[in-house]
Amino acid sequence: MSATTDPIADFLTRIRNAIQAAHEIVDIPASRLKRDCARILTEEGYIDGFDVEAPTPDHPGELIRVRLKYTSDRRSAIAGLRRASRPGRRRYASASALPKVQGGMGTVIMSTSSGVMTGHQARRAGVGGEVVAEVW
Numbered sequence: 001m002s003a004t005t006d007p008i009a010d011f012l013t014r015i016r017n018a019i020q021a022a023h024e025i026v027d028i029p030a031s032r033l034k035r036d037c038a039r040i041l042t043e044e045g046y047i048d049g050f051d052v053e054a055p056t057p058d059h060p061g062e063l064i065r066v067r068l069k070y071t072s073d074r075r076s077a078i079a080g081l082r083r084a085s086r087p088g089r090r091r092y093a094s095a096s097a098l099p100k101v102q103g104g105m106g107t108v109i110m111s112t113s114s115g116v117m118t119g120h121q122a123r124r125a126g127v128g129g130e131v132v133a134e135v136w
Contacts, residue, residue, distance in 0.1 A: 005087060007031060012081045012133060015047075018068060019076045027053075030062035036116035037109055037133065038064055044107050044118065045069070046078045046135055084108070084131040094128040106136030 004010045011034045018026035028034060030052055038050040048067040055061055069077040084099075085091035093099055098119045099108055108119030112129030122129065 006083070008033065008037070008132060009083045009086070011037060012083055015066060015068070015078070016081055018066075019078060022070075022074065024068060026066050026068065028064045028066060030064045033111070033116065033132070034064055038066055040107070040109055040116065040118055041066075041078075041135065044135070046107070078135060080106075080134075080136050082134045084134050091131045092129065093131050095122065095126045096128075098123050098128065099131060099134075101134045102136045106134060109133045109135065 007029075011028050014026050014028050035050075035052065038047070041047045042049050046069065048069045050064050050066045053063040053065055071077070093110070098110070100106075100119070101108055108122075109132045110117055110119055110122045110129050111132050112122055112125075112127045114125055114127050116132070117125070
């Protein structure tokens with residue numbers, strides 16, 4: 001098994017694939033940034049929640065177990081996920097020029113000097129930073 005060069009893109013792809021297959025739960029290798037992204041997705045109502053599972057003999061690292069959220073007619077709460085900043089091309093935004101997703105209907109996940117937060121929180125705090133992902 002090879003190491004992934006972009007763990008956040010892997011995180012988003014695993015969620016996208018689980019939604020496509022209509023899974024209830026998806027397991028993702030844990031990191032602090034992925035944990036913060038999962039926290040934001042929970043706070044914004046895109047997923048039902050997540051747990052951090054301890055290492056096991058068959059999987060040496062921690063796992064994030066994400067509980068996906070669906071409507072009563074089995075449509076996902078997440079319509080789309082996109083990686084904004086990539087390892088080869090980082091994308092930054094100043095506090096005055098934070099991007100809006102779907103005309104403000106979506107959420108931007110930002111990595112700022114004050115921690116990982118949504119674009120709305122960054123705008124309120126007056127901080128800019130790296131645009132990690134967009135969710136709608």
